[in-house]
Amino acid sequence: MSDTSQGPGWWQATDGRWYPPEQHPHYLSPVPPPTLVPPGFWQGPDGRWYPSQSGAYAAEMVTAKTSGMAIASLILGLVWATGIGSLLAVIFAIVARKNIKDSRGRQTGEGLAIAGLVIGIIGLLGAVLFFVSVAAVNHGVNHLKQQIQSSESPTNVSMGTKVTVGDPGNTGITAVTVQSLTFPVVASNPEVPTADPGKEYSVAKIEVCAGRSGSQSGPDDLDFTLGFADGETAETSFFPIETPDIGKVNALGPNACATGYVSFEIASGTAPSYVAYQPGLIHQYRWKASG
Numbered sequence: 373m374s375d376t377s378q379g380p381g382w383w384q385a386t387d388g389r390w391y392p393p394e395q396h397p398h399y400l401s402p403v404p405p406p407t408l409v410p411p412g413f414w415q416g417p418d419g420r421w422y423p424s425q426s427g428a429y430a431a432e433m434v435t436a437k438t439s440g441m442a443i444a445s446l447i448l449g450l451v452w453a454t455g456i457g458s459l460l461a462v463i464f465a466i467v468a469r470k471n472i473k474d475s476r477g478r479q480t481g482e483g484l485a486i487a488g489l490v491i492g493i494i495g496l497l498g499a500v501l502f503f504v505s506v507a508a509v510n511h512g513v514n515h516l517k518q519q520i521q522s523s524e525s526p527t528n529v530s531m532g533t534k535v536t537v538g539d540p541g542n543t544g545i546t547a548v549t550v551q552s553l554t555f556p557v558v559a560s561n562p563e564v565p566t567a568d569p570g571k572e573y574s575v576a577k578i579e580v581c582a583g584r585s586g587s588q589s590g591p592d593d594l595d596f597t598l599g600f601a602d603g604e605t606a607e608t609s610f611f612p613i614e615t616p617d618i619g620k621v622n623a624l625g626p627n628a629c630a631t632g633y634v635s636f637e638i639a640s641g642t643a644p645s646y647v648a649y650q651p652g653l654i655h656q657y658r659w660k661a662s663g
Contacts, residue, residue, distance in 0.1 A: 441468035442481030445488025455499025461492030526648070526656035533659065534579075540652045544587025544624065549579040550647045550659035551631070553598075555638065557613055564611045567637055573613045574598060574606075574636045576647045582624035593619030595651050596634045598644040599658065606644070609635040 374382075374390045381393030394401075441464045449461035468485040529535055534549040555574035559566065567573055576598075580591045596618075598606040608619075618632030638644065643661070650656040 436475075436478055436480045439468045439472055439479045439481035439485065441465075441471060442485035442488065444468075445492065446484050447488075449488045449491030449495055452495045452498070454502065455496055458492045458495025458499060461488045462496065465489035465492060526658050528646070528658045528660060531647075531659050531662055534581075535649075535657050537649070537651060537655075537657060539583060540655065543589050543591060543651065544582050544585060545580050545591050545651070546583035547581040547629075548591075548649050548657065550649070551577045551579060553577075553644060553647055553659075553661050555644060556640070557635075559611075559613050561613075561615075564613060567640075570640050571637050572640045573609065574638050574644060575614045576634045576636070577614075577631065578618050578634055578647075579629055579631045580618065580621065580624070581629040582627065584626050586626045586628065587624040590621035590623055590630075591618055592651070593617065593634050595649055597648045597650070598636045598638060599646045599648050600642060601645045605648075606636045606638045609637045611635065 375388075377384070377390045378392070382390045383393070383396050384390050445461045445464035445468055448457040448464060451457035465485045465488040468481060468488075472479045472482050472485065527535065531553065532549065532551055534547055536547050537545070539546050553574065553576045556572035557575045559573060576596065578591075578596070593608050596608060600606075612619075612633065613635040614633035616632045618630075618634050621630045621632060624630055634647075636644075646658040646660050648656050648658045
């Protein structure tokens with residue numbers, strides 16, 4: 373702004389003063405000259421200009437390539453390797469996506485990186501569940517070993533002692549008493565065959581009691597065995613020598629008890645050392661034979 377014209381293009385406003393051309397209401401900015409591109413150059417997807425070879429586009433100079441990190445991420449995610457591959461897949465996928473973004477079109481493989489990332493995360497979750505399951509199984513195995521080891525040191529009691537056994541066999545029987553052991557025994561029932569040659573029968577009188585919930589199945593007579601001083605054992609006989617057979621007690625009411633017999637076939641002239649009761653594989657209870 374001036375009181376006099378300062379050169380070409382200056383104009384006088386209604387206030388009598390002179391203004392430069394660019395302040396005129398109808399002033400048009402000069403159009404900049406077009407960018408001169410040397411012959412044989414072309415603009416790539418990154419906005420830069422590249423020389424061509426023999427007048428043709430040198431596409432190989434800016435051709436987009438698939439990210440190796442993205443490919444590796446997908447492969448490692450599929451490999452898993454107990455979670456190690458999954459962890460590397462997640463790391464590679466993150467790095468690949470960043471590199472692809474920064475490449476401005478020179479790298480591709482966004483989809484591969486995302487797939488590797490998703491598979492890697494799923495693999496990591498699976499690895500966590502895997503190791504938790506392994507830890508739980510190991511804990512269970514160790515606990516079972518301890519229980520089996522404890523069964524190697526049985527509970528020894530005198531004949532006629534009532535023993536609380538819990539209910540490890542899930543039969544509802546919570547207490548057992550071996551009241552007596554008789555041997556040898558001659559079968560009085562004509563329907564019971566005589567013992568095999570060199571064998572004789574032995575009979576244990578047993579009382580079983582149910583817990584507060586009762587017993588729906590009664591005791592299992594196969595849980596009873598006879599033991600001898602030399603470490604040998606005798607299983608229950610198929611034929612009941614005395615009745616009622618304790619294995620035929622099918623049910624007991626809450627806190628109810630029942631008495632019956634368990635029969636064994638033993639070698640003639642041998643003397644059992646104890647009657648054993650072992651429900652399941654947890655623990656064994658032994659009643660020492662008299663005499």
